[in-house]
Amino acid sequence: MRRADRLFQIIQILRRSTRPVTASAMAAELEVSQRSVYRDIADLIGQRTPIRGEAGIGYVLDRDFDMPPLMLTPDELEAAALGAQWVAGKGDAALAAAARDLIAKIAAVVPDRLLPFLEEPSVGAPPPLATAADGLDIARTRAWIRSGKKIRIRYCDDAARASERTIWPAIIGYAETVRLVGAWCELRQAFRHFRTDRVVAAEFLDERHGAPPAALRARWRRAFEAARGDRSR
Structure with missing residues (x-):
């Protein structure tokens, strides 16, 4: 790897991390010595790249730092x-x-x-399988997720039993042939996953549920991981 490329990659490593990154971790990823990383960090700082930290603790990049956006590998x-x-x-x-x-x-x-x-990339996604028709507007659902608003749905389960639900949509998931909405269900007082092809009707409410979207997704993620852990036992 050319040194110029390595300097750029160090910035990328720091940019994608939310915690201090040690020189040893960077050296392992770049396949160079720690001494080379220390020297590169010093050069970057000398070029006024806003890197903070010290040897043995780790380094962070100022979140306000910007680079030409299309220096892509x-x-x-x-x-x-x-x-x-x-x-x-x-x-x-x-x-x-x-x-x-x-x-x-x-x-x-x-x-x-x-x-x-x-x-003409050397990689490719397989041809998509037919996806079941959605029972609600997915683009609008994404907008409601971002704005923290509720959706009222009429939903049929796998036994064709219908129920009315008011949900706080947190995330849209993509399975092989269906889409799912991960959401807090006011009826069940728990997170549930709703197949979009089983939604019979949907009303997009102006009412906000009050949970910041990122916080709601974090709660959903914890619940999902806990449920997956229970199933694996």
Whole structure:
């Protein structure tokens, strides 16, 4: 790896971490010595890159730091292409269009020498299987998740029993042939997963549930992991 590439990669390692990163961890990922990492960190600081920390404790990058946004590596471009392929095949219509637009925007500004990694990547998503029709507007559901609003649904379970639910949508999940909404259910007073193809009717309420979206997702994640742990015992 060229030294210039290594300096850029150090910034990327620090950028993606929410905790201090030690020189030993960076050295292991970059496959260089810790001494090289210390020297690179010193050079970056000398170039006024806002890195804070010290040897033995770890380093962090100032969250306000910005770099030219499209200094992408071939692996990053192929990751973007693979992700966009998957979303274009599995996402709702709005997300699929956004995935195609994302690739077009990246292709418009990356150097010509990198275009093949984006337009003809060495990786690919499998052709999508037919997805069951959604019973609610997925794009609007995503907007309600972001704004912290409730949705009232009429839902049929796997035994065709119908029930009325008011839910606090937290996240949309994508299984092989169905989509699911992970949400707090006011009826059950617990998190539940609702298959979108079993939603018979949906009313998007203006009422806010009061939980910050990120906090609600964190609660859902803890509940999901706890339930998965119980099943594995």
